[in-house]
Amino acid sequence: MLGKKMETAINEQINKELFSAYLYMSMSADSANKGLKGFANWFMVQYHEEMLHAMKFYEYITRQGGKVTLKAIAEPPQTFESPMDMFQKTLKHEQFITQSINDLVNLAIQEKEHASQTFLQWYVTEQVEEEENDNDIIAQLKLIGSDTAGLFMLDKELATRMLTVPSDFSKGVEAAMKAMGKA
Ligand SMILES: [Fe+2]
Ligand SMILES: [Fe+2]
Secondary structure, X not given: OOOHHHHHHHHHHHHHHHHHHHHHHHHHXXXXXXXXXXXXXHHHHHHHHHHHHHXXXXXXXXXXXXXXXXXXXXXXXXXXXXXXXXHHHXXXXXXXXXXXXXXXXXXXXXXXXXHHHHHHHHHHHHHHHHHHHHHHHHHHHHHHXXXXXXXXHHHHHHOOOOOOOOOOOOHHHHHHHHHOOOO
C-alpha cells in the first residue's frame, strides 16, 4: 500500500520523467535539423529511456493500488547553440533529476515505506549511469573543440546507440515490447 505523500511525490516524478523525454526529443529534433544524425539518434534513444522511466513509476503506483495523476508537460527549449550546449543542459537536468530521486528516497525512509525504498534503488543506480554518460560525452566534446572531423567521428559513434530494455524492467513494458515483436 502506497501512502498519499509517496503517491503524490511519485506522480510529480512521472511528470519530470515525461518532461525529460520531451526535452531530449526536442534535442533530437534540433540535431536532425542541423544534420547531426548520430546526435539525433542518441537523444531519441534517450527519449525512449525516459518514457520507460515514467512507465516504470506508472506501473509501481498502479500495482500498489494508487492512482496515477497526469499533469501538463512544460514546453522544452526548441533550439540549442551547439552539441556541447545540449550535453551541458542534459547533465544539468540529470543532476536535477538525481536530486529529485534522492528526495523520493528520503521521503520513503521518513514514511517507513520499505517497498518504495527498494523500488527506488533502481533509479538511484540509473542516475549514476546517466550522469556518467553525459560527463563522458562532454569530455569528448572538449577534446574535439572546434575540430569538425572530430565532431563527425563522434556523430558516427552516437549513431550506433540502441535502446536496450532489461527483461525484468516492467510487466507493462514487457507486454508492450512483445506486442511490437521486440521481446
Ligand atoms: Fe529518467
Ligand atoms: Fe534521465
